[in-house]
Amino acid sequence: MIPLNHIVVFAVLLFAIGLFGTLTRRHVVGILISIELMINAANINFIAFSRYTKASPEVGQIFAVFIVVLAAIAAAVGLAIVVAIYRNQKTIYTDEIDILKW
């Protein structure tokens, strides 16, 4: 079995990639994609710790399920907002959505 540290480092790398994407993307859907990557990195940590450490084994999995559900909610609401913005502004590039009121 591989050491716990390797899995955690993998999760860190995935999180960093997500962070990089979130900071650099102009496209709103691109930002959402990056956020999903970060959420997945967190999920991997939950599973890894629930399997390796002395914490209760179910907690990690149960909360990972909750996180997946929350990610689904985030995606649904975020994409609804994207569609609403696109309908009003005709753009989904974050640097072009620069007015506070319309």
Place this chain on the structure above:
Amino acid sequence: MYGFGVLKGMAVTFKNFVQSYFVKDRMVTVQYPEERLPEKERFRNFPFLIYDGTPDNLRCVACDICAKECPPKCISIVREFDAQGKPLKRPKIFDIDFTVCMNCGICEEVCPFDAIYMDHEFEIAEFGRFNELQYTKERLLKPEEYFRKIRPTDATRIAEERRKKEEKKAAAAVAAPSTTITPPPPQSK
């Protein structure tokens, strides 16, 4: 009750499925190359040239009417000349381009000499696009017996008409034998 319409429809198709194995009338498909439907007498497709007796003795006099009337202009006729350069009443070339022919049957209708008729031929597929589909005189020639075989009603009617015409002509020739030069009958060159 809901849902029974669905079952009723499925029963209909099931009946079709089962009966297709047992009821002969249901299967109307004919396994074409092996078994064929009988040809209908009035079926018309692609013209042919008719001759009486031997292939030399063809009825066509190269009058060019069919070539002029043909809507897509698929018939091309060249008259034959004898050694002295005198035109003969027979075609030297009689070509029909099947790629152009639309099987309308106008050539048959306009021919005053009963020389061209519509055939029952429909398996005319060839492996080439050019010379193979160019029907020359040799390929178009068919005997009168063939015409009688495929279209007996028309054949007897036309033969009757031709016979009457001949008799009329013969009678006219007998009535005034010396005053006019009798033109040779059109079918004997």
Place this chain on the structure above:
Amino acid sequence: MEKLDQVFVHLKAAIVHLAGSFLPDWLVVIISILIPIVGIAMFGPVTMMYLTLIERKLLARIQNRLGPNRVGKFGLLQPLADGVKMLTKEDVVPTNADKIAHFLAPILIVIPALLVFAVIPFGRNMIAIDLNIGVLFFLAISATTTIFIFTAAWGSRNKFSLLGGMRSVAQMISYEIPFVLSAVPVFLITGTFSTAHIVEAQPGLHWFVWTPWGFVGFLIFFLCGVAECNRTPFDLPEAESEIIAGFHTEYSGMKFALFYMAEFMNVFTVSGLVVTLYLGGWQGPFLPSWIWFLIKTYVLILIMMWFRGTFPRVRIDQLMNFAWKFLLPLSLVNILATGVWYYLRAPLNFLISGLIVVIGFSFLMFVNRHSLPKKRIYRYA
């Protein structure tokens, strides 16, 4: 009988034993893993090839035609001829297509179709891997098909393809929900996701379909399965008369064949899952287990083809109404009926859960009475 029942299991054991006599241990393990994989990889495409022939023959007979009968006796070599034709066809890629997506989609779409074979129990001890989340695995993997269909639709950059992709996504997402929910009663009763255990819970002829909840669940699951496979009457994504071929309009040759293969393998696996969950899988008297499984599965496949020969395509609003207003609530009612069945005694449970299902059905019909299709009378036709 016992020999015949386990013939494939013994065959595999014999091969492994033979390999063990002259190969190192690790290679033997790999071989024993590879045998089911090779078996599935051969079984899937061959099944698909002959399903096309069966479908054409059956539809032809329903329409009083003969069907393919030229290549080989009864047209038995027709699939091979089709394969040769597909392979030698030109591979056309549209100029403006998204080349990567257009290329990847047909390859990727076969992968889930083949993967789900792994959890189908073909007979006693004949399952590639007995995952303890078997059915969930099936549902999850088959859900990914949607993405690849959409990839194909998007990559073609064609209006018809995109329309087909849109319809496909809407339809498959909608039918996924009653599909999963109608499988829940089986999990409730058996307490497991494993396909092998679910089959073992239905010994002899005690299949789940003979119970009220089982019957309703079977119908919902089967109808949703038909919709998931994009088969008539739910074949809007590839409706020939409306949008040419939907998402695979721009595919030709072998890529098209791959789409076709995925579709027919999905038909087989979905039928297999329906059989596993509700029709007792390989359980049955007298015959060997794998023959029972194949008989049941092929009966369901033939019913799907029978549907295709019978029903016209539904409209998109009818499709959505059917999924969201009828199948989804009915599957929830069905879960309730299952709970009642579980907690009551023998004669009473049949009565009460049946009553719940019937009342639920009637109530839903009453609520949906305005969206039911009206009977049409063609006065001048």
Place this chain on the structure above:
Amino acid sequence: MDVLTLIAKFGIYFIFAFTLSAALLSVTVQNIFHAALGLAFALMGVAGVFFVLHADFLGAIQILLYVGAIMILLIFAVMLTSHIGDASVHTSNRQVYPAMILSLLLVYLLVRQIGKVTWQLKETLTSIDAVEIGKQLMGPYVLPFEIISVVLVVALIGTIVIARSDS
């Protein structure tokens, strides 16, 4: 060391590499549809990691929910918003280098910290199946479970309200 142990030992690193390269692809490619495809593969890789960690149920949930539902939503959003022809629009902003430095810094700091921590590891690795998770969800964790259901319903209603056109 034979092949099987090698696979068992190092197979997961292939999954790691696959996941990370798919993730990198999904944050760097210009075409947003390809980015979404890359995310789909990254999510499948994560599901693979879950399977390796004996969290079968969660792996299945990951594929069912993420790949089957969230990805579809994302792709729908791509399709509803971007014009079909504009794949070549520049999709990243001018903060590429600062963002890269920040991310690498984060990786450096976290990895250094991870190296220092001593985890309280179990002697024998445990794996729990779906039945156990179900029991726990219906037992001690029933309140969070109910709350998350309510949140889900609220979010669904909110989504419909936001996305509905004003007509």
